[in-house]
Amino acid sequence: MLIKKPSDIKPSEITPESVYRNRRQFIGDGSKFLLGAAAASAMPSLANAQTGDSLKARAPVTMQRTPPAAWWADKFADIKPAPDSEPFYTGEALTPYEDVTQYNNFYEFGMNKGDPSSNSGSYKADPWSVEITGEVAKPGTYNLEDILKPHDLEERIYRLRCVEAWSMVIPWVGFPLADLIKRFEPTSKAKFVEFETLVDAETMPGIRSRFSIVDWPYREGLRMDEAMNPLTLMAVGVYGDYLPPQNGAPLRLIVPWKYGFKSIKAIVKINFRETMPNTTWVDLQSQEYGFYANVNPDVHHPRWRQDTERRLPQTLFSRSRIATRPFNGYGEQVASMYEGMDLSRYY
Amino acid sequence: MRKLIKPLVFVLALVPFAILLLRIFQNNLGPDPVQELSLETGEWTLRFLIIALAMTPLRRITAQVEFTRHRRMLGLFALFYATLHLAVWLVFLLEFRWVAMAEEIFERPYITVGFSAYLILLALGLTSPRVMVRKLGKNWKRLHKLVYVAAVLGVVHLLWILRLDIGPAVFYGALVALLLGYRAWFSLKSRRV
Numbered sequence: 001m002l003i004k005k006p007s008d009i010k011p012s013e014i015t016p017e018s019v020y021r022n023r024r025q026f027i028g029d030g031s032k033f034l035l036g037a038a039a040a041s042a043m044p045s046l047a048n049a050q051t052g053d054s055l056k057a058r059a060p061v062t063m064q065r066t067p068p069a070a071w072w073a074d075k076f077a078d079i080k081p082a083p084d085s086e087p088f089y090t091g092e093a094l095t096p097y098e099d100v101t102q103y104n105n106f107y108e109f110g111m112n113k114g115d116p117s118s119n120s121g122s123y124k125a126d127p128w129s130v131e132i133t134g135e136v137a138k139p140g141t142y143n144l145e146d147i148l149k150p151h152d153l154e155e156r157i158y159r160l161r162c163v164e165a166w167s168m169v170i171p172w173v174g175f176p177l178a179d180l181i182k183r184f185e186p187t188s189k190a191k192f193v194e195f196e197t198l199v200d201a202e203t204m205p206g207i208r209s210r211f212s213i214v215d216w217p218y219r220e221g222l223r224m225d226e227a228m229n230p231l232t233l234m235a236v237g238v239y240g241d242y243l244p245p246q247n248g249a250p251l252r253l254i255v256p257w258k259y260g261f262k263s264i265k266a267i268v269k270i271n272f273r274e275t276m277p278n279t280t281w282v283d284l285q286s287q288e289y290g291f292y293a294n295v296n297p298d299v300h301h302p303r304w305r306q307d308t309e310r311r312l313p314q315t316l317f318s319r320s321r322i323a324t325r326p327f328n329g330y331g332e333q334v335a336s337m338y339e340g341m342d343l344s345r346y347y
Numbered sequence: 348m349r350k351l352i353k354p355l356v357f358v359l360a361l362v363p364f365a366i367l368l369l370r371i372f373q374n375n376l377g378p379d380p381v382q383e384l385s386l387e388t389g390e391w392t393l394r395f396l397i398i399a400l401a402m403t404p405l406r407r408i409t410a411q412v413e414f415t416r417h418r419r420m421l422g423l424f425a426l427f428y429a430t431l432h433l434a435v436w437l438v439f440l441l442e443f444r445w446v447a448m449a450e451e452i453f454e455r456p457y458i459t460v461g462f463s464a465y466l467i468l469l470a471l472g473l474t475s476p477r478v479m480v481r482k483l484g485k486n487w488k489r490l491h492k493l494v495y496v497a498a499v500l501g502v503v504h505l506l507w508i509l510r511l512d513i514g515p516a517v518f519y520g521a522l523v524a525l526l527l528g529y530r531a532w533f534s535l536k537s538r539r540v
Contacts, residue, residue, distance in 0.1 A: 099378040111512045113377070166379055211514035284511070303455055303507070305447075313378035316371055319439065 054081045055155050056089070057171035059097050059241040067242055068126035068250055071145055079173055079240060080154040087231060087333050088156045095168035097239045099313045104246045105162070106265055107214065108197065108204040115206070116246035123203045125242075125249035125266075134194075134272035137185035144250055148236065150183070151175035155240065156233055156254075161295045161328045163259035166310045172254055173237030178228040186224070186272050194221045194277035195253060196269035214280060220264040221277040221291065222255065225337050231256055231330060257330040259293045290347040294338070295328035299347045349413075356417050360424045363391045364431070381439040388432035393501050393519050395425035396468075400498060400526045407533065419475055422494070426472040429465050457507035464500035467493050495530070498523045 059065075067073045082089045106116035109123075128144040153173050161167045181193070197218040201207045207216055226232065233254040236243060243249040248265025255262045261281055271277070281289035288302050297307040311320045327334050338346075367387055370376050376383040399421035406414040441448050451458045471491055473479070480487050502523055506516035 095378070103378045107511045111509075111514070113379070166382070206512070209512050209514060211517050212512045214511050303457060305451075310379060310381065314380060315374055316376065316380045316384070316439065319381065321442070 055079060055171075055240045056082045056157060057094055057155070057239050059239040063097060063101075063241075065242045065244060068128075069145075072126075072242060075148060075153060076173070076237060076240075076242065078153070079237075080152060082155040082157050082171065087330055088154075088158075090157050090159060090169060090329075092159065092169045094157070095170060095312055100168060100170050100238060101244050101247060103312065105164075105260070106206075106246055106248070107212070108199070108206045108216070108218065108266075109246065110206045111209075117244070119205050120203070120245035123200075123245040123249075125245065128250050128268075130251065130267060131269045132184050132271075133269065135187045135190035135274060136272050137187065138183070147180065147251070148175075151179055151234075153236065158231075158233075158254060158256040159328050160254075160256065160260055160263070161309060161324065163261055163289070163293070163301060163306075165304055165306065165308070165324075166312050167322075167324075167328075168312050171239055172233060172235040173240060174233040174235035174254065176230060177232040177234045177253065178230065180234055181227060184272070189274045190272035191224050192221055192273050192276055193224060193227045194219060194269075194271040194273060195264045195267050196271075197264055198266045198268045213284065215283065217268075218264060218280045219277065220253070220262055220279050222253075222262070223276075223337075226255070226334075229334060229337070231333050257294060257327040257334045259295060261289070262293050292338075292343075292346050294326075294334075294343065294347075295324060296326060296343055296347065297324040298326075299344050352413065353417065353420070357420065360395070360421065363387070363428070381435065385432060385435045385440070388428050388435055389505070390515075392425055392428040392432055393498075393505065395421055395428055396494070396498050396501060397519065397522050397526065399425055400494065400523075404526065404529045404533075423472055423475060426468045429468050433462075433465055457504050460500050460507070461504035464497045464504060467497040467500070471497075495523075495527055498526075 067076070102117045103113045104116040105113065106120075109116040109119040126144075129141050130144065130147055131141045132139050153175055155171055155173055157169065157171045159167060160170050197216075198204070199207060199217045206212065222232070233256075235248070235252050235254045236250060238244075238247055243252065245266075248263075248267075251267045252265040253263050253267065276291060279289075279291060281293075282291055295306075300306050307324055308321050309324045311322050314320060325331070367384065371380075371384075374380075399418055402414045402418040402421065406412060437443065437448060441451070452462050453459065471494060474483060474487065474490060483490065502516055502520045505519060506513060509516055
């Protein structure tokens with residue numbers, strides 16, 4: 001796959017918003033022709049896809065969540081199922097919904113893996129707005145509904161590799177970050193994207209901890225080409241259902257070829273900038289965590305090895321320790337972005 | 348009545364172990380059971396170490412000899428949980444890759460520190476029978492003062508595992524500091540007298 005560096009993309013090449021907003025008409029025109037040509041037998045599967053019944057994975061009925069607001073239900077009624085082939089899909093066994101939603105690192109809710117699910121009862125994912133700032137033609141504060149409106153949701157099944165050497169396979173629901181970014185019309189100076197998580201001491205007990213060494217808000221960032229990569233997802237759901245607070249409701253990033261901490265949760269701010277942003281983990285421990293944080297079995301974390309991972313869930317007597325792959329197995333899609341870079345230096 | 352206290356303490360000290368066993372058999376350790384076991388056994392090591400260290404001050408403060416009667420057993424329980432902690436690491440995390448074990452001990456400071464603390468506890472455990480106390484004479488007391496070194500190393504080991512919130516290390520660190528402070532204060536006081 002040819003992926004251009006941000007410096008190679010002329011501002012004129014980025015799709016103007018007017019064209020973008022009318023893309024449905026454009027796609028519609030094309031699909032009318034395609035549908036006319038297609039055999040009638042193709043119709044049921046298409047209809048099926050539109051009702052969302054053919055999603056690869058659904059949350060258990062008893063655990064399904066109520067929508068954060070009424071409009072969410074409409075949005076989720078129409079999710080495009082994951083394809084049958086890599087990279088937006090993997091056939092590896094899914095990590096069960098219970099584990100995906102009860103084994104989390106979300107330090108704003110506490111330090112233990114079970115804290116985010118048990119301490120987030122008073123958290124509110126609605127109403128929500130996201131502030132867009134920096135090197136864009138259309139900065140401003142946008143309601144979440146307006147942010148999601150033009151985007152069709154799709155299911156994607158990705159591997160998630162935590163820097164702590166465990167991993168999961170998770171069916172997300174979201175849309176490409178690239179589509180969102182184009183709407184704000186980044187200027188030629190936009191070389192990096194910076195994200196911030198909500199800080200609300202009232203509903204996030206971890207923020208109140210006196211012994212936390214974090215300077216909230218949690219911040220993460222991507223290089224522009226990483227942000228525009230087709231793999232990079234803005235997620236709003238998991239297992240065909242609305243994101244629970246502990247998984248980053250209502251809006252989070254998913255960057256499957258990087259360690260999990262890059263996939264920032266509960267995003268309230270997206271800032272476009274010319275210089276590399278400081279991120280929370282780099283500020284805390286720059287010898288241990290780098291800006292890139294690409295999954296790399298050859299570069300060990302100073303405190304533990306990274307060449308293997310514990311695929312969760314495990315039981316004590318059936319432990320699946322598997323080899324960690326470069327870029328978490330997404331090298332074909334992303335390795336070209338780092339050509340010529342010394343990845344042991346830029347970890 | 349007094350005779351019953353010792354078996355009671357013994358059984359109570361085994362409760363955390365029994366709970367862990369139960370959780371293993373119920374498969375109730377969460378999606379990452381190895382991590383859970385290693386956290387639990389590690390924390391119980393530190394707790395027993397601190398409880399054992401608190402016995403002498405408690406005896407002095409309350410003038411109840413009863414406390415020191417259980418000091419050795421509680422110390423041995425710290426060694427017991429530390430051994431489980433080490434075993435979980437070796438059996439489930441390293442899966443008996445001895446070379447990797449050696450690498451980890453020498454390359455990862457938090458493991459170097461934790462392993463050193465274990466060696467100290469092991470030495471203290473091996474020299475805990477009365478025969479050894481008699482054999483070592485004066486040196487026994489000197490050797491067993493190392494328990495404070497083990498406790499400090501244990502707290503450092505914990506501190507280096509934590510990543511964003513150092514609350515637990517501050518908590519156990521404060522307890523160890525308190526016990527060490529009391530000890531220093533007491534020996535200073537008795538030297539003057």
